[in-house]
Amino acid sequence: MELRQLKQFVTVAQTQSFSRAAERLFMAQPPLSVAIRKLEEEVGVALFERGSRGVKLTPAGHAALAAAQRCLDGAQAVIQAAQSAADGERGLLRVGFIGSLNFSLLPQLIKEFSQRYPNIRMELSESTNHGLISMLESDALDVAFLREPTTHPTYLAFETIADDAFCIALPADHPLVFKSSLTLRDLQDQDLIGYTPSRVGGLNAAMMSLLHTAGISVHITQEAVQVQTVVGLVRSGLGIALVPSINASIMLSDVVFRPIKNLPASAKIGIAVAHRNNDNSPTLLRFKNSILSKHNSLIEHGIFTQSTTRNISKIQD
Numbered sequence: 288m289e290l291r292q293l294k295q296f297v298t299v300a301q302t303q304s305f306s307r308a309a310e311r312l313f314m315a316q317p318p319l320s321v322a323i324r325k326l327e328e329e330v331g332v333a334l335f336e337r338g339s340r341g342v343k344l345t346p347a348g349h350a351a352l353a354a355a356q357r358c359l360d361g362a363q364a365v366i367q368a369a370q371s372a373a374d375g376e377r378g379l380l381r382v383g384f385i386g387s388l389n390f391s392l393l394p395q396l397i398k399e400f401s402q403r404y405p406n407i408r409m410e411l412s413e414s415t416n417h418g419l420i421s422m423l424e425s426d427a428l429d430v431a432f433l434r435e436p437t438t439h440p441t442y443l444a445f446e447t448i449a450d451d452a453f454c455i456a457l458p459a460d461h462p463l464v465f466k467s468s469l470t471l472r473d474l475q476d477q478d479l480i481g482y483t484p485s486r487v488g489g490l491n492a493a494m495m496s497l498l499h500t501a502g503i504s505v506h507i508t509q510e511a512v513q514v515q516t517v518v519g520l521v522r523s524g525l526g527i528a529l530v531p532s533i534n535a536s537i538m539l540s541d542v543v544f545r546p547i548k549n550l551p552a553s554a555k556i557g558i559a560v561a562h563r564n565n566d567n568s569p570t571l572l573r574f575k576n577s578i579l580s581k582h583n584s585l586i587e588h589g590i591f592t593q594s595t596t597r598n599i600s601k602i603q604d
Contacts, residue, residue, distance in 0.1 A: 290362050292326050293355040295319060296334065300352050303341045377406040378570050383419040383431035384411065387514035387534050392449060392558060393432060400577040407570055415512055416489045423563060429571055434531075435557040437488045442564050448578060449558040452550055453497065453529040456521045457543045463527070464543045471501040471547060478526035479505040483512045490514070490556070494529050497554045518542055531556060 299308040299319070309316040327334050334348035344352060384393050401409070412419075412428065419431040420439055432448075439445060455474070457464050463473055482491035491510075498505060508526045511517045517528045522542050535544040560578060562571060 288326070288329055290359065292322060293358055295322050296326055297352065297355050297359065299323060299335065299342065300344055300348065303343060305342065376404055376570075376573070379408050379410065380570050380574055381410045381412065381427070381429045382574075383414055383422055383428040385416065385419070385432060385434055386413050386512075387531070388432050388558065392533065396578050399580075400574060403577060404573060407573075415485060417485050417487045420487055420561070423561060426563075429566065429568065430560060430562045430574060433559050433561055434489050435559045436493055437485075437559075439487065439561065443561050444564045445559045445561045446575070447557050447559050449533065451531045451533045451556045451558065452547070453494070453554060453556065454532045454535055454547060455545045456518055456528045456530045456535070457545065458521055458524050458527070459541050459543055460524075461527060461543070463545070466545065468548050469545045470549060471497070471503050474498070474503050474505055474527070474529075477505050478508045480517050480520045480526040480528040481507045481510045482517065483510045490529075490531070493554070493556050497529070497551075500551065500553065533558070 295308070295312060298311055299305060302308045302311065305316050305320055305323075309319045312319065323335065330347075330351065332347040333345050334351055335342040336345055382397075397409070397411075400407075412422065414422065416433045416437045419428065419433055420437070420443065422428040423431055423443055424440065433445075435445070435447060455463070455469050463469060466473070481494060482489065484491045506526075509520050511520060514530055514534050517530060518534075520526065521528050530544070532544075532546070560575065562575075
């Protein structure tokens with residue numbers, strides 16, 4: 288049994304005439320009559336009662352009509368699903384992200400994409416830079432948001448979507464909160480909460496490089512993986528911390544954030560979107576285009592700046 292036969296059967300049932308059905312199907316009537324007869328032989332029962340005034344369905348024909356229509360609808364759905372997937376408008380997209388991004392840029396980017404492409408299902412996975420890179424390498428993710436700077440294999444493509452800079456997080460009762468801005472020299476001999484070292488760089492490497500270049504000595508009292516954990520430790524009074532400015536405005540209100548004056552250009556950090564170089568998926572392309580479009584819109588409306596050092600005054604006291 289072929290879809291062509293089912294379409295012929297449904298058309299005859301709808302028109303109640305072999306001649307009108309043949310016209311609608313752009314074929315001669317005799318071949319259509321033969322096709323319906325073969326279909327009846329295949330199912331083993333008569334589907335039509337034939338008369339001088341046309342044809343009408345038998346009880347078996349009525350039952351078969353509903354099933355045939357579902358088959359044809361299902362076949363059309365297969366075609367539409369395949370075409371949508373080929374166009375990148377349907378399917379599955381596995382997205383990884385660093386934890387601290389879940390409180391800032393990520394929700395806005397994901398919401399925009401989900402509204403634009405409701406037939407693309409996203410599976411979100413949170414991890415560290417090292418974990419996300421490993422998942423991309425093993426094909427467990429299609430795309431990931433990571434912190435920069437980070438080292439990565441050459442077969443992974445990285446595109447920076449947001450420049451950022453360190454600011455200083457302080458307990459509300461710390462003496463340095465009375466300064467509207469700080470310098471790296473203010474960190475000398477302070478108790479500092481750092482980041483857990485990673486084999487692919489990240490915030491720990493960026494922070495240590497910055498302090499080493501500036502010749503600043505600090506006392507590392509605690510280390511944590513996620514920015515929100517570091518800020519929580521600051522709140523507990525265990526020390527101060529260097530944190531990405533992008534996270535400052537959505538962190539705890541009883542932690543004070545201060546910009547750092549005269550940061551060297553080499554101290555730049557940021558957010559990048561990464562994927563495999565050989566991944567030409569239309570769905571991935573639509574996701575990347577959506578990210579860039581939304582991010583540019585946030586910049587235009589002043590919600591997010593391409594360089595947070597130019598918008599550091601928005602960090603709340």
